[in-house]
Amino acid sequence: MKVRVRFAPSPTGGLHLGGVRTVLYNYLFARANGGDFVLRVEDTDQNRFVAGAEQYIMDCLNWCGLIPDESPEKGGPYAPYRQSERKHLYADYAEQLIASGHAYYAFDTTEDLEKMRKDYRRDDNTNPQYDHNIRGLMLNSLTLPPEKVAELVQNGTPYVVRIKMPANETVMLTDMIRGEISFDSSLVDDKVLLKADGMPTYHLAVVVDDYLMKITHAFRGEEWLPSAPVHVLLWEYLGWKQHMPQWAHLPLILKPDGNGKLSKRDGDRLGFPVFAMNWTAPRTSETTKGFREMGFLPEAFVNMLAMLGWNSGSEQEIFSLDELVERFSIERVHKGGAKFDFEKAKWFNHQYIQRTDDATLAELAKPYIDMELGIGNWELGLLSKVVPLVKDRCTLLPDFWAQGHFFFTTPEIKEEAAIKEKWNDQKQQFFTSWINILTAQPTWDHAVIEATFNEELPKNGLKKGDVILPFRIMLVGGKYGPGVFVIAEVIGKDETIKRIKRVIG
């Protein structure tokens, strides 16, 4: 049987780190097993629908290079891939469940449900559920005579369909990551399967669509584990038990400080991205930063995510996507959640920058230089000289500007104190006469510049250490950067002399 996996997001906002990791594991598993990877949009909640979110999700997958084989955009043999467009399919299955006695109509209003939760709340049961103990007390096709039910349905009274959870059964589930898990069916509530608006809930839709789309392995977040028995029973009640996919409940990605699931808020609070790419909420126009815009390379982002919850068992940490396909195994995925570490994420990006060829880096860095200087306002050829000089100091793409800005424009002197404090006549004299020597130089390369620099030192009773730092600050503005004579070579004779004069007057 052909392996088929699916990523099933609901289009409600930005794509979270954890979501991308779920996509990745799906993708790796599909590729490794010669299977299909499908993107199915779970837009069954009309209240939470956010315009543009679906397109955004696909853009994120594109950026990461995790392209689905079948999707709403691309189509495929099991189209449509949007649950809202599959709405008509679900009611029949709900009816089938009612007919076989595994589900029932419920006519309780929101107020009825609130009242029930209030009335039955006790200290040892702070959250009463609509379950096998309670359903006999509610307004549904189990408590109402058949004629009454038929009448209510016919005259358009809103109703939902609920699963009838059995009492005292042990529901078993074999998880690829966690092994055997069991639940007591008495403790699981009668989940709504079909909502009053005719849309299925996740519980029904996921089972029906996984069946119809012939999904063989289902990866999802650990937060779904408690509702897994509902899904297992649905597979059984619908008569599809032998087709049920193998489950893998992935560990959560936790916030770096304290505990709990990593949320968008944590990123805002601690200054790192949580979404793959910038996301602007259409309603509020509020933008949340993404890894892409912060200057991550998609390969580094994906590699980092792969290692958050999985490792190969070897000491290797840097893997290309192809290597991951080859090495990844779901059995080696951790059970416990992992705290997200932004420092480690940056380290991955630094590694990838060092391994990327200079021409590609120049392409990647270009937009950030454009952002500072304006498109077309600077010499593109200069960037290819700068990239190899500053790349080891760059962790994120904007660092190419931070580390190399002085190649493009005359920098502001930020370390003036370091020059002024120990300034004296000898130094003044040194630079004054050195400028004249430089001006007369027919060739301009770092070796020549350094040679003249060295020759001029003793004439003024100076050592290299006395003036090399001041010279650096003249050119760079601060105490950082590549070899100072190389910088002088790259910015050119006129600019070098200009920058020295600017300081010595």
Next chain:
RNA sequence: GGCGCGUUGGUCAAUCGGCUAAGACGCCUCCCUUUCACGGAGGAAUGACGGGUUCGACUCCCGUACGUGCUACCA
């Protein structure tokens, strides 16, 4: 409250009964570099707790604690 899941350094983690418990990030020291990085050499830092099982337990079992997830006509 109930139920599920989890628990090796600050963080990510190896180990599938033999451990003097890898490696990476971060941190610290030193070297390299008359800058900052890169690179190199070191260092501090770990099995939640209590019982079993076993010649031997980080590894297996039980309990406790702690954490976390769910407990919606949201996914």
